Amino acid sequence: MQDSDVIVIGSGIGGLTAAALLARYGKRVIVCESHTIPGGAAHTFRRRGFEFDSGPSFYCGLTSTGSLNPVKQVLDVLGESLESVPYDPLGLYHFPEASLPVYSNADLTREEIAKITPQGAKELKRFEERLLPLYDAMKGIPTLALRADWQVIPILIGRYLPSLLKMVPHLPLVQASVGSVMDATVQDPWIRRLIDLECFLLSGLKAHGTIAPEVAFVLGERSRAGVEYPVGGSAAIVKALVRGLERWGSQLLLGHHVEQILVENRKVLGVQLTKGEILKAPIVISNASIWDTYTKLLRPEDLPSSFSKAALNTPPVDSFMHLHLGIRADGLENLTGHHVVVHDSDKDITVPGNTCMISIPSVWDATLAPEGHHVVHAYTLEPYAGWERNDEYEHKKQQKAQTLYRALEQIIPDIRERVVLELIGTPLTHAYYLRRYQGTYGPAIQAGQGMFPGSHTPIQGLYRVGDSTTPGIGVPAVAASGILCANMLVK
Ligand SMILES: Cc1cc2nc3c(=O)[nH]c(=O)nc-3n(C[C@H](O)[C@H](O)[C@H](O)COP(=O)(O)OP(=O)(O)OC[C@H]3O[C@@H](n4cnc5c(N)ncnc54)[C@H](O)[C@@H]3O)c2cc1C
Structure with a gap:
């Protein structure tokens, strides 16, 4: 007796994307969310007439047709869309010695930089010219076509061979750090700090810790698809995904905290909620962080001990x-x-x-x-410690x-x-409302020193999505993780 085909633990963007896509593919999905508001790190809350974004507010390519943003691709197949406000400059960076307006159009930003460091502006151009071809190569293969298992290979060869061949010359960049590209192109200390800052804003790590595709994606999207803010705040994205989920016949249960993932003989059976209620399904997808999934939601005896150890050893960003x-x-x-x-x-x-x-x-x-x-x-x-x-x-x-x-x-x-x-x-507030281990931004996995773990787990029927799985942190990345996982679960 199953309650659904799939149970998703958590309604972060990663969980909602996987759930809504699986619903679109005809699966009966139940999403259990601990909080009374959906969206996880991307939820919006209301106090005395003010609508506050709890986290993200920087978005590219949510509505434009040429965008590579996986959120846009998922909303398209769900039959949902967003209203957004384009804007430029995308922000002002204030350093003690100068303020820099940053525009979607990289030429305009470099003109501003040339007023501070003319040589630095030239070096930044070289840096961008190294990364942007990778973005262009990514364009030919939509995230929506990908999946997180070997079956991606015949798809890529059968449907996307020309794009795949275009990608080949850029393969060394795919695993490279932004720092290695910076070392090869930029000497100017002001520009090196600027690149470090932009990487830090994205990944929580500086250039040498951040992988090149992440920055190539953002540079490409912001200059080619444009920067925009969803009307209604981050909640607008969350609501569109929930509408998609429900429109395709599945449901979101708010205020339903999962206490435990039920496992027997290394096979998932379902989940147990705080009040003791049990929901059964042959597939469970956890959108909780790697630390929470392996150490709180599973019993130690359900996992090879090396797994829980590896999970706890993943370094968290503050x-x-x-x-x-x-x-x-x-x-x-x-x-x-x-x-x-x-x-x-x-x-x-x-x-x-x-x-x-x-x-x-x-x-x-x-x-x-x-x-x-x-x-x-x-x-x-x-830091969480000390609070x-x-x-x-x-x-x-x-x-x-x-x-x-x-x-x-x-x-x-x-x-x-x-x-x-x-x-x-404080970090305690962040950890409490987002149900995240130590209120972390996500894993601090340095480029070249390990890979983000994928969706697979050692338990049959249990998968993971979100910012502690490939492809990493940020709304587009976690939406991509939801796509890769959902696609893998259907033919
Ligand atoms: C301050 C801040 C600013 C950011 N700015 C940006 C930005 O401008 N642009 C951008 O793209 N990204 C930004 N990000 C990153 C982005 O918001 C996150 O990477 C992304 O939203 C994480 O999504 P996720 O799918 O991993 O899940 P999460 O958002 O972590 O959601 C997980 C969900 O699971 C639920 N859950 C956990 N355990 C249980 C349980 N046992 N039972 C039931 N439910 C459970 C939680 O309540 C939560 O709702 C920002 C993040 C923060 C914190």
């Missing part, structure tokens, strides 16, 4: 301090929506609190804040948020007087 603000918007016309502030050039950009990301999405979508107001999200990396809900907690929280306020003051000098709603999130 967690975050978040500052979510509702502010008065009077006099703030022509505000740019994205900013990155590096406080101190003598400190490494990865030092917690030194690099702060700011997003003000009501600049693009006024419905996210009450009239006359803006919604602000500022965040920076913060406890003790007597010190409130004080420490206020103190750690100051780096975010100082970053915001560079954009809106009187920000503190404008605040009508303040929410400060």
Whole structure:
């Protein structure tokens, strides 16, 4: 007696993508989500009329036809679409010595860079020219055609041979680090820090730790498909995937925390929910992180011990301090929506609190804040270790948020007087609401020093999707992981 064909644990973008596609392929799918709001790291929450993105706000190619974004490919086959607002410049990077507007059009950005370092601008062009052909080669093979097992080989050869051949000269780049491309093309220290910063924003690691295809994808998408913000915030993407899931006959159960994955003789049977209810299915897909899946959701005896050990040995990127603000918007016309502030050039950009990301999405979508107001999200990396809900907690929280306020003051000098709603999130908040091990951003797997683990597990019928599986962290990457897994489960 099965309750469904497939159970998906978690409604992050990876889980929802896999679930909705499998529903589209005719499977009966149940998604169990612990939280009362779907979307995981990409969920949007509402307080006193303000709609806050909990995480992502930077998107490329969500709606344009030429885009490589897997989210767009999945929404197309589900019969769903998004409304979005294109914008440019995509952001301002503020260093102590200069602020740099970054445009979708790389020529415009390089013109701005030439005002700071003319030689650096030329070197950056060489760097981009090395990476962009990889993006062009990727274009011929849609993610939607791929799967996470050997059966991808006949598909690639049978349907995509010309594109595959185009890819061959770029194969060495596929596993290369961005750092190796940078070493071969860029000497200028200012540009090297800029490249490190862009890699850090994407992967949580600097250039030598980040794989080249990740940056090639973003450079290509932002210059060729354009930067855009979904109307309604990240929730718009989540809602479109949920609509797709339901339209194709499957269901999402919110507030349904999975306590355990049920396994017998190394074969999955289903899941047990917190209240003891059991749901049975021959296939279970976990969208929980690698650490949570292998150490919390499975019993030690269900796994070869080498597996749980390897899972715990995967290094995590730090967690975050978040500052979510509702502010008065009077006099703030022509505000740019994205900013990155590096406080101190003598400190490494990865030092917690030194690099702060700011997003003000009501600049693009006024419905996210009450009239006359803006919604602000500022965040920076913060280690999980040392955080406890003790007597010190409130004080420490206020103190750690100051780096975010100082970053915001560079954009809106009187920000503190404008605040009508303040929410400060710590690594504990992040871990709690996102149900993520130590509130991590994702695995810190350095390029060249290991691969992201794939969807397979040693348990028959149990698979994994999300940012701790290939192809990695970020909304397009986790959507791709959902596609690879779903495709592998059908003929
Ligand atoms: C601050 C921040 C900013 C970011 N900015 C960007 C950006 O601008 N652009 C971009 O592309 N990416 C960005 N990212 C990265 C991106 O948001 C994530 O990589 C992606 O959303 C992760 O998706 P996922 O599928 O791995 O699952 P997650 O988002 O981790 O979702 C997993 C889901 O599983 C649920 N779950 C876990 N355990 C259980 C259980 N036992 N039972 C039931 N449910 C469970 C959780 O509640 C959660 O909903 C950002 C991330 C953060 C944190």
